[in-house]
Amino acid sequence: MSSAPSGTHNFKVVLLGEGCVGKTSILLRYIEDKFNDKHLTTLQATFLNKKLNINGKRINLSIWDTAGQEKFHALGPIYYRNSNGAILVYDITDEDSFGKVKNWVKELKKMLGSDIVLVIAGNKVDLEHERTVPLEEAESYAKMVGAKHFYTSAKLNQGVEELFLELTREMVERFEQNSQTEVNRTSRVLVVEDEAPTQSSCCSGSRSN
Amino acid sequence: MEGAYDEIISDNPFFIQFKNEYSNLLQHCISQSWIICVPRIGSLNTRVFTVEDFCAHVLVPSDELPETHYSTLTEKQVTVANKVITLEVTKGLPLQSHILFEETFYTEDYIKYKVWCVETPLEPNTNVGDCAITKDYLLSINDCIDLLWTQAAGRQVLDQIELNVQQFLKKHSPLPIALAPLRDAISELYTQCLQSTLQNRRLREKCKVSKHLLENIKLSVECYMQHLLFDSLFKPICTICAYEDSHLNKKIRNMCDIQLRDLDIKKELYHAVPKAKQILSKIVTYNTVLEKVLCLKQALNAINKKDNSNNVVLLTADDLLPVFVFLLIKSSIPNWYSQLKYMKEFRFSEVGNGDCDESAFLITTLEAVIEHIQSGALAGPPNPESYYYESNLTEDNLNDNGQRKNSLTESISTCDTNSREETLEYVFDLIKANNSEQVQYLLEKNQRHLQSLQQNERSAVKFAENQDDDDDEDDDEEYETEIYQKLCHPLCSCKKCCSKISKNLLKTSPTVSSRDSHGLTPLHIASIHGKANIVEILIDMGAKINATDLNECTPLHYAASRGHQNALLLLLHSGASINQANIDKNTPLHLAVNNGHMNCIKALIYFAEHGRKNLKINCTNEHGNTPLHLAAKWGYEGIAKLLIENGAEPSLQNHNNKTAFDYAHNLKILQVLKLSTPNLYEYIHITSTEVKTLNCKTDNPVTLKLQSLKTRNNETNNVTKTVENLKRLERIFQAISYGDVKLACFYMNIKYENYANTNITTDRLSCHPLCECQLCKKTHQTISDYDINFADSNGLTALHYAARYGLDELCKILLLNNANINSSNRKGQTPLHLAALNNKIMVIRFLLDNGANINAIDLSGNTPLHDACEVGNIGATKMLLNYNPNLNMINGSEKSAIEVAKEKLHLTIIDLIEKHTNKIK
DSSP: OEEOTTSOEEEEEEEEOOTTSSHHHHHHHHHHTTSOGGGGGGSOSSEEEEEEEETTEEEEEEEEEOOOSGGGGGGHHHHHTTOSEEEEEEETTOHHHHHHHHHHHHHHHHHHGGGSEEEEEEEOGGGGGGOOSOHHHHHHHHHHHTOEEEEOBTTTTBSHHHHHHHHHHHHHHHHHHHHHSOOOOHHHHHHHHHHHHHHHHHHHHHHTO | OTTOOOOOGGGOHHHHHHHHHOHHHHHHHHHTTOEEEEEOTTSBOOSOOOHHHHHTTEEEEOSSOTTTEEEETTSOEEEEETTEEEEOOSSSSOEEEEEEEEEEEEOTTOOEEEEEEESSOSSTTOOBOSSOOOOSOOOSHHHHHHHHHHHHTSSHHHHHHHHHHHHHHHHTOSOOSSHHHHHHHHHHHHHHHHHHHHTSHHHHHHHHHOHHHHHHHHHHHHHHHHHHHHHHHHHHHHHHTHHHHHHHHHHHHTTTTOOGGGGTOOGGGGGGHHHHHHHHGGGGGOOSHHHHHHHHHHHHHHHTSOOTTOOOOOOOHHHHHHHHHHHHHHSOOTTHHHHHHHHHHSOOTTGGGTTOSHHHHHHHHHHHHHHHHHHTOTTOSSSHHHHHHHHTOOSGGGTTHHHHHHHHHSOOOOOOTTOGGGSHHHHHHHHHTTOHHHHHHHHHHHHHHHHHHHHHHHHHHHHHHOTTOOGGGGTTHHHHHHHHHHSSSTTOOOHHHHHHHHHHHHOOOOOTTOOOTTOOOHHHHHHHTTOHHHHHHHHHTTOOTTOOOTTOOOHHHHHHHHTOHHHHHHHHHTTOOTTOOOTTOOOHHHHHHHTTOHHHHHHHHHHHHHTTOOOOTTOOOTTSOOHHHHHHHHTOHHHHHHHHHTTOOTTOOOTTSOOHHHHOOSHHHHHHHHTTSTTOHHHHTOOHHHHHHHHHOTTOHHHHHHHHHHHSTTOHHHHHHHHHHHHHHHHHHHHHHHTOHHHHHHHTTOOHHHHHSOOOOTTOSOSOTTOOSHHHHHHHHOOOSSOTTOOOTTOOOHHHHHHHTTOHHHHHHHHHTTOOTTOOOTTOOOHHHHHHHTTOHHHHHHHHHTTOOTTOOOTTSOOHHHHHHHHTOHHHHHHHHHTOOOTTOOOTTSOOHHHHHHHHTOHHHHHHHHHHHHHHO
């Protein structure tokens, strides 16, 4: 969305998801191989910056962790406005957290349209034996809303690197596309409307809280 | 963070050469995931590098400690700690270099490798290039000024910005009271400032070379501009945000007794809160956005530190938000919304970056916190008592909370001593649940029991004396029998019966006057929760209306602070004392104002008016604040208006010598305060120090009177009289400046005609103090309600003005009306000074003839002669010399009058004075 004259892309990425799904762990894992644990004292776990250079394109990622507790749900728009990408995290052992992801997707699509690149992350694959969110359901849902789906484990350092790399590539692509032509948004919006009725019960349930 | 170093590594000559000429080595490094260090651009002055140079900059992680220990390809040992690379060298001190930033590179096949941009080359003996880079971070306005000063080699850039700001303020006065035009205007100014800064050739050259410097210059210019502009800029912002601020304040005030545990804050963070609070409260003292954001960051870092057991406490957003909510509520800063808007909208140097830096994150966090407080999500259900109820819970009874609520609905069958029914808590819970019947039943029953116990004692004695005398105890018949039937015999004293009786005596059933550990009575609880019907019942049952708890708060205090109008009115009508002060000397009115409960304030005022009670509207609390101070501080416009309409006095000072004017942080409130002093625009600018100097003029009878009035706060009439006098003075001054003596006399209630035709000899005022001749009579005749020596905020009296404008006729009239001829204004100048300064020869003569002190000195030590010499008034000097002034007096800069004249090269004057000295000799 924004680019310094030097050609460096500045991208804002928000991490969304219910509390305890491991948003912060993913973020820390991604940054952690930068410095060892001792340095974490000086790090904010809520805001991190990372400079990337992909094929000569400079990208400055600002990753914002958001509050996951339900009482802070209303603050979402303040955090995700102007963001270029969103990582929606759920816990594969917790079906509710996947429902929350669906809510977020709907909300993001409604508020930001297709300007935002979505990536869905099923975290805690190290607990595969306790899985309650079916693999197929998650993947087909991600496909339907036009998001990439990743399985991650912050504990085992699986998939985190790939997740951010893919997201960044997609954002660069989206940015270049946007700057050249007007994007055709209708198809993406239509997708949301298609799946809306199936989600209505779960949305209304959580909204009332 | 702003000002962090950045450069494009792909453009770095070291890196380009590495890539082009030693691509095999680079490929190898990449495949081994070795770290490549690149010295920042400009740190190497050579453009030719050997293979050793590159090898020295490749870090191979060691096997044991891959995170901190490395070796270079030139076999040197390297350690990394806290972003500093330390290189062991064979002789001398180890070489150190900062890691400026890390960049993760991906090849075309997405193989990752890391590049560290380092401050200096990792080789000993290399020639270090240009001077060390400028400060990594700009942390304060001083850093910014420093940067602009050193980079431009002088203060011309700073002067240029100052000039721009001054011109801007002249052009845009007053500043627009709407955010968009205000922002646009300031943004234009910023561009102007930046342009004029970059006109400095030296700076321009430097910025061309270093993008990093350019960014820092931009930031510094913005900061310096904000620093200069802040006072004029922040008031309009506060005015724009007045509505939002006052609403936020009301929300915050009503939550101010919230505790850490109420917000689900992690226990590990408790210890850090006081420190963070202290840091955050400083945010108002900073003028620039940069410093304000930094303050937020520091507050956040304070929370983020290690806990007591030295474990790293990692803050997630879920932990962070409640802490910030708590800090905001406890900070007692009255304009958070304005602060937010200022930070959000007036950061121009970062505009290009969108929302992508840490400052944006911090500001967004603040916005989220404010939004969270505003939304009312914190207070839970809309009725405040439920919130209070929750917040009052301790952790211990948090668990049995649900169970207790359930038990409220259940009827309790057993009646043993420890039954829940018998505890005060249960009664309180019933009150909170608004179960009036149950409350009444319980308390009445317990009351009866208590009475019967007392009577039992008496009757037991009676019993022994007169067994048949039962008639007296009719009232308690039912109860009596209840107990005594249980005994073997009414007079039995067996073990069983004794224990039954003693149990009865030990019963601690709550009554209407019971108190809990905080000294709260049932009436307090009912008032806190606004249960008007229960308040009524309790009052009927004889509850003490003015019972005070630990904080010396009466039920009325609670009803007022919680905004329960009905309960408040009931209490008032039952004789609650309206001006009762609690431990902080707050009256119920203070509390209602502080929490923004308009309805309660109205009720208090209305009741006082109709009940002929004296509501002390200017009552002060422990800090000397009147209710109006509080209303002004929190920006409650409507309340301030109401208070002023009912006689609140805005010019009263608290213990910090601050008036309500000083606390008003936006123009809207100022406007309201001004209501009490109509048409007197000048009054608004009177700060407390000026009020003080006004009061200090002890030789001035009216101000003396005024001073004594101030101690008697209720006499608002007299204060308004002062205000009226000030208004009148303004008109008089205007008349004098037109030279209209008649009009000035009219305003002063002096009959001009009485003096118009009389030929007063200038050398005497009246024939004799007791003289009764025509002339003297006339002089004493005019008894004006206007005090002739009344001074405005600058200490100027009418005589000063008359002297300044050279109206000797008016001077005569004023002196005849007992004007003080030697009264001095704020600068210590007497009327004679002003006459000398303005070369009013006739006035000088008249004043000196009538006893003006020719050697009077003002605050800078100047006599009237000094002034005349300074300005070069020949006539005035001549006239003054006629009256033999002391020529040897020296002023504050240790100069005599003649020296002043010499300095200014007023030759005629020098001549005059020299002649005069010779004559004396």
